[in-house]
Amino acid sequence: MTESARTAAGQDWEEQAANWIAWVRRPGFDSYWRYRDAFFDLVPAAGRATLDLGCGEGRVSRDLVERGHRVTGIDASPTLVEAARQAHPEGRYLTADSADLPFPDDSFDLVIAYNVLMDVDDLPGTVAEIGRVLAPGGRLCLSITHPITNTGSFRDGLFVLDRPYFGRHRFEEEVERDGMRMKFQGWNHPLSAYTTAMEDAGLLIETLREPQVNDDMIPWHLWIRAVRSSQGPHES
Template sequence: MSDNAPTTAAQDWEEQAGNWIAWARRPGFDSYWRYRDAFFALVPDAARATLDLGCGEGRVSRDLGERGHRVTGVDASPTLLEAARQADPGGRYLLADAADLPLPDGGFDLVVAYNVLMDVDDLPGTVAEIGRVLEPGGRLCLSITHPITDTGSRRDGLFVLDRPYFDRHRFEDEVERDGVRMRFSGWNHPLSAYTGALEDAGLLIEALREPRVGHDEFPWHLWMRAVRP
């Protein structure tokens, strides 16, 4: 990507949409399948209305639906949304920027953002919108790439922090596995950027998890559940 002409998160995901559909829909292929059950244990039971923010091709929306949630999925990639609709013809899926949602104030009692907030271009604006669409007493359940993950690299069996932790910086990682190629890109933020955005949006953290599955040596993900008082 050229420093003179950076692409937006929406453009990146639209460009990678076909690759992501192939990647995401192969059961057991990526970390979602290992972490899914533990993450959903953090998610409240279905109630009035659930927003799946950054729903992509819809696997989280479909899993929420199987658990009784009435789901609205939102994403900025038309191709991914069309794939979500085809896999779930009865679902509700909307094309929108996460920082400018075409949804009413207090319209949801639950927002799920699974591995989304590190990809958006406007983190504070996105979290502010989450706070706006949550009803009083509503909750946000989020998963992000752990802030240390994209600040370091593996060397000689060790994980070494080799970039400034407190800087916001762009990350890109192209991976090929079993003939499927995917380019992941987004923004690395310190933990305080996420907690500060929640604080500014009036959301209180009530649970925080660093999930460990199998022989994980360091945390890949960070999960939080926050409530709008």
Template sequence: MTERALTAGGQDWEEQARNWIAWVRKPGFDSYWRYREAFFELVPAAGRATLDLGCGEGRVARDLVARGHRVTGIDASPTLLDAARRADPEGRYLAADSADLPFPDDGFDLVIAYNVLMDVDDMPGTVAEVGRVLEPGGRLCLSITHPITDTGSRRDGVFVLDRPYFGRHRFEEEVERDGMRMRFTGWNHPLGAYTAALEDAGLLIEALREPRVGDDAVPWHLWIRASLPR
């Protein structure tokens, strides 16, 4: 792994890797368990080759494999990659920088980026690399924390916008729940920054979803499926 790969969001995740593994592997604890079936409705059927970008400890990759996908997972955290390999010994998991992917042009017909793009240091560069490794007609399915959610907080049961929406801003949040602790770090981007990156990479938005669970006052995630024209 290169030093660049570690600094591209990976160092923060490496420091939190043990906490994250415990967090996401506790059944029903993380939001993924509430959203995953609906998210996979957005994902095309298995094709030639699927890239799980920022695969972490491998939960999305394992769900993709269960649905028939031939998956390559990449991440910048050695500890998370080790956990992914242990959980899926037959899988392919590589250390890589999301903005400098070690794959040829047109190498995949599907890229999944589940809650990744708000964590990488170079979001436009990462999306550009996705466009490069996708074959014509290939698709990107992504989930991000919703840009509105990233600019506010709950106060007395009311959601209040208390941070700038426009621009690129660093965030860091310590969360403790049920005796488990996790520090989340990354970048806030407005929606237009994400769509501009897709546009610059030649990707066209096919679908956009704001999933809602229960009585959520605001959407916590934003899902997009985009395609590379033939």
């Protein structure tokens, strides 16, 4: 993959950085505030070192620190990384490509990827890097938008599948709410694309959850906790 292709997602988020900071720092506005506590129930207790992959402006990192984690946050957007540093000056935040992490093997015992993997340009490469920097027995906790959500739309109170499920498809959506505007961009993948990437990286799925808030008719998020096997992905 070329360098320009690798950084495309980072450029998307850099262009939307100011909008995103305003969007997520308005308490209760974004879905994170509804899902946060239940997601952290999935996350293991603080250990030696935690990586917040795709940390954005740092809200997940800050919540992890409050729960006792020693966090390093990385993101491809320099503006978002600087916002994270300003909000949490004592933290460690780096600008980095998720498919080329600047850490030695086995550096972390926990990686958090909250609503990140559907945005990266190189899903297999990113998950392979997660597996590399996780120590044996370390865990990945991820949230993604549920693969089913971008394959259909609501019509007359029913959710109708009207787009392909299989394959890799680009999505772009502009949302305006209460005078705030945000453009979301990324990739639709089937669930098997995520699980195959984890399998290839030596990550074994422990838990899969589809959280439901209030009267949701379909799952908007999908959560997975996986553990890095003691052997490498291709060892026997």
